[in-house]
Amino acid sequence: MKNNAAAGLAAVVSTSALVLSTLAASPASAAGTSGRTLVIDNSFALVTADPGHMFEPTGELVDNALYDTLVTFNGGNFKKVVPDLATSYQVLDGARKYVFHLNPRAKFSDGTAVTSADVVWSLDRMVNLKGNPSFLLAGETIKAAGPETVVMTSAAPNPGLPFILPNPACGVLNEAVVSAHGGTDAANASTKDTAENWLNNNSAGSGPYILKSFSVTSQVVLAANPNYWGPKPAYSTVVLRNTATASVERLDVERGTNEIALDLDPSQTQGMSNVQIIKGASPNLMFLFTNDNPKISKISSNPDFQKAVRYGIDYAGLLQLAGAGAIQAPGIIPSEFVGALPQSARARYDLSAAKSWLKKSGLKNPAIKLTYPTGLTVNGLTFDDAAARVQQYLQQVGINVTLQPQSVQVALNTYRAGTEAMGLWYWGPDYPDPSDYLTFAPGNLVGLRAGWTKSEAPSVAALAAKAATVTGSARDAAFQAYQRALNQVGPFVPLIQPAEVVVGTKGIKNLTSNGLWLVDLRNLG
């Protein structure tokens, strides 16, 4: 009898297992779509699809496909802007005035023409929403001068404006449609505009895709825009899937279940075959700073100590940590941007020079705390690993570094307050123009976080002010001079630009990585 009971129980268990295995036998693939479907794995950094509020990498990928901007970038080339809605533009009055001429062929997904009024309304709305991207066009006056002409003026020269406008936050919306759903460009838009929810379920742009469904946690589905005025997109459907684990993304692409993985680091691509692996330096800059304010630390503010730190870092060791594709940052401006320093200008590791500068500083066995955001990774490189390496290198110089890991939000507070004696941070570009890096100048936002005031380095401040106003080809030289001075006397030590990796299946054409919107859906074939 006991045997019967046991057999009965075993039958229940085995039947359950059989049911499960039957269900598991044939996983269904994506259904309900016709034409070519592209599936992209990405660990979502996504809040909204509304260009007026959006300022996250995944959001840029989505909005770049939904909304046209006046000008844009081709592939990953950030040194030159190319036409999008504007066929051409003129730079006048020392870069205080820009005149954009719209393409008369441009039309929204509902078939109506894109007019200068739509451009003015969209950009004014973005500024007046007072959201994350609003600073992009702060100080710009935007007017229509005829149905196909937009004029942007500012009190101060803004030579970087053409490089700011490709940001998908500057995407142009259909004013009539969005206004009908609560959108407004009024000065009080931050409290009166109610269109975000609608724009998270629908799109009103002129880009190659339209929004089919949007979830910040699971997936975003885009469908080809049937009224697109440019070259027809290669895919009828694009599914962007939120995948929180890079190792899962690797398996998805290797198996061919999904076509593109955006979150692998160089080490995770080792051993992969039958896929395309695009590796390059990301425009994210990892840097170290020693606080220049003696009230914060008499050690870190010592100029000779700062030089000892600069010479004491084994940059090659950091590169090894970051993996193939990473490069040493010769200056604060990433190598892909106008004004970047050549590799020949990079700092050199010289242990004996570091020791002699430390000796010259008069500091005996200096001890200093290094604050960094624990758990944070940039392109797969964790701050914890990088900080441990910095500690190890400076130990060899004779500097005792105590690691002070803090959660990102706590560390951000001390960083912003300028109270860290030594900090390890990164700067991701808000827009791919060197003017974004004037923030490191003495007396500016990041400069002050390192305790660096204008009075400490008036010559560097002057170089920064000059770089902010020069136009055309002279910008390269001006920003390089600013960076060389910053490297010479500044409290910042540019470390590395980690590797940016995009992995795709073999069948995808024109696959490139893009430091702004991760991958360019418009060009994929």
Added chain:
Amino acid sequence: MSPAGLGRFLARRLGIGAVLVVGITLVAFVLTHIVPADPATANLGQRALGDPAIVKAFNHEYGLDKPVVDQYFIYLWKLLHGNFGISEQSHRPVATDLGQYVPATIELALFAIVISVVVGVGLGVLAAVRRGRPVDSVLRVVSLLGVSMPTFWVALFAFYLFFYKLGWLPSGGRLSPGLQPPKEITGLYTVDALLHGQWSLFVNALQHLILPGIVLGIFTVGTVLRFTRASVLEVINNDYVRAARAKGLPEWTVITRHVMRPALLSIATVAGIAFGGLLSGTVLVEKIYSWPGIGQYAYNSAVNLDLPAIMGVSMVVAVIYILINLAVDVLYSVLDPRIELR
């Protein structure tokens, strides 16, 4: 127990639960405000933070420019009207977010607990009736492995084996890429697909449940198996069981009617606690299987210092535990009428 008595019991327990929830809102609120971090810093970009007008607009939008005590009472007042506030990370009402994430986790946890109870109780009884034999030894090892294997490791291994190598089960998510969820009734895709008669969608949703559900259930299987074995062993040699056997009752009847009934009390307790644990402790499995549930939402809320979302999640978890404990207590009286609900 009479229906009136049961009603009084439920009313009293729910009243106490409501007080508990208010207490939990206070604890969560205080804790989130003790953290030396600023929601504006966590949610605005670095350049936006440099613009006082943007920071002011952010703080005003989320009521962060008011005194902390006022913020708490405003929160409670809104809560009384069913308003959980707006999430700083998703810009949506927290209630909307919770309405999306909680059903996803409930579906996963329900699947896991059903598997766990069926398999755990079955194997536990088998181990008890075969006490000291090889089957018992093997099942004890299985149980030990179940409770001791790290969930993230099991999750990755199972994913590698069943998705990548064998191709039997789909990759993560609740549905295959591109599939649209069924029109929402319960938020549980399998249930909603069935209610709408979308059979293929039901199968697809069920296929996506299998791997994360089983991985999540493995720990609970081990626990339920151990408790079941111990509980059955406690009663299996009692005189009334011997008497039942002596009367010539079939062994299956002896086990199901005379052994399992008293043993079910402790099994119900452990299953109830385990279900609560499954609902609130799914973050790792959700992360690996890209399951958009409450665990990921809680994690992201904490990382982004999204105060309204943290409060919302805290309350949901508290309510879940309160309701589960209540359900287990009621179940006691159903399983054993001698137990009086007070």
